[in-house]
Amino acid sequence: MSPWLQNTIFGVLALLAVVSSLLVVTRKNPIYSALFLIVMFSTISGIFLLLDASFLGFMQLLVYAGAIMVLYIFVIMLINPREGDLPPEGGFTDKGVAAGIALIVFSLLAFAIGKSEVLAQLASSGPFPARPLPSPTHGEIAAFGLELFQRHLLVFELASILILVGIVGAVHLTLRRKAGAALPESSEDAPDDAGETRGRELIDV
Numbered sequence: 522m523s524p525w526l527q528n529t530i531f532g533v534l535a536l537l538a539v540v541s542s543l544l545v546v547t548r549k550n551p552i553y554s555a556l557f558l559i560v561m562f563s564t565i566s567g568i569f570l571l572l573d574a575s576f577l578g579f580m581q582l583l584v585y586a587g588a589i590m591v592l593y594i595f596v597i598m599l600i601n602p603r604e605g606d607l608p609p610e611g612g613f614t615d616k617g618v619a620a621g622i623a624l625i626v627f628s629l630l631a632f633a634i635g636k637s638e639v640l641a642q643l644a645s646s647g648p649f650p651a652r653p654l655p656s657p658t659h660g661e662i663a664a665f666g667l668e669l670f671q672r673h674l675l676v677f678e679l680a681s682i683l684i685l686v687g688i689v690g691a692v693h694l695t696l697r698r699k700a701g702a703a704l705p706e707s708s709e710d711a712p713d714d715a716g717e718t719r720g721r722e723l724i725d726v
Contacts, residue, residue: 562586
């Protein structure tokens with residue numbers, strides 16, 4: 522792929538990501554916000570694939586744009602929020618506070634980028650220093666798997682044990698709650714057998 526075409530695709534994906542992010546926070550209908558969030562995650566996945574990070578790209582597409590967003594949409598459809606149930610739109614003060622916070626965050630990001638070495642290299646007369654080319658397997662799933670199971674096997678096993686403990690704890694709490702619900706009522710609420718027997722004797726008499 523030529524550098525011009527790669528830069529063009531990167532610009533289009535970046536523009537789509539920014540526009541879809543703005544549409545996520547400006548739509549009143551939560552279904553539309555979730556759909557635009559899927560578009561944003563998909564464009565981020567395309568940027569990862571464009572940067573030869575295939576594993577991150579596919580994980581972004583499968584986990585975020587796939588599983589998590591489908592879960593969000595199902596929850597929104599089950600709740601079925603109506604327009605009257607939505608909170609009232611904020612006034613001028615709330616919008617001013619939000620705009621002020623956004624301006625502060627933007628200023629901090631601009632300051633951090635201004636102090637980075639990238640702009641210093643751009644401002645210098647010389648070109649960028651040559652960097653070594655990444656290996657052909659850079660960013661591929663096979664290389665990621667080898668790195669994970671060779672150098673970080675202990676961390677992977679500890680993470681799997683932690684997930685297993687969470688699953689066992691959730692099952693235990695669920696079974697304990699069901700067992701508590703199935704217990705008979707307390708002695709105060711239970712009927713008095715002696716009283717019932719005495720009442721039957723009086724009725725028979």
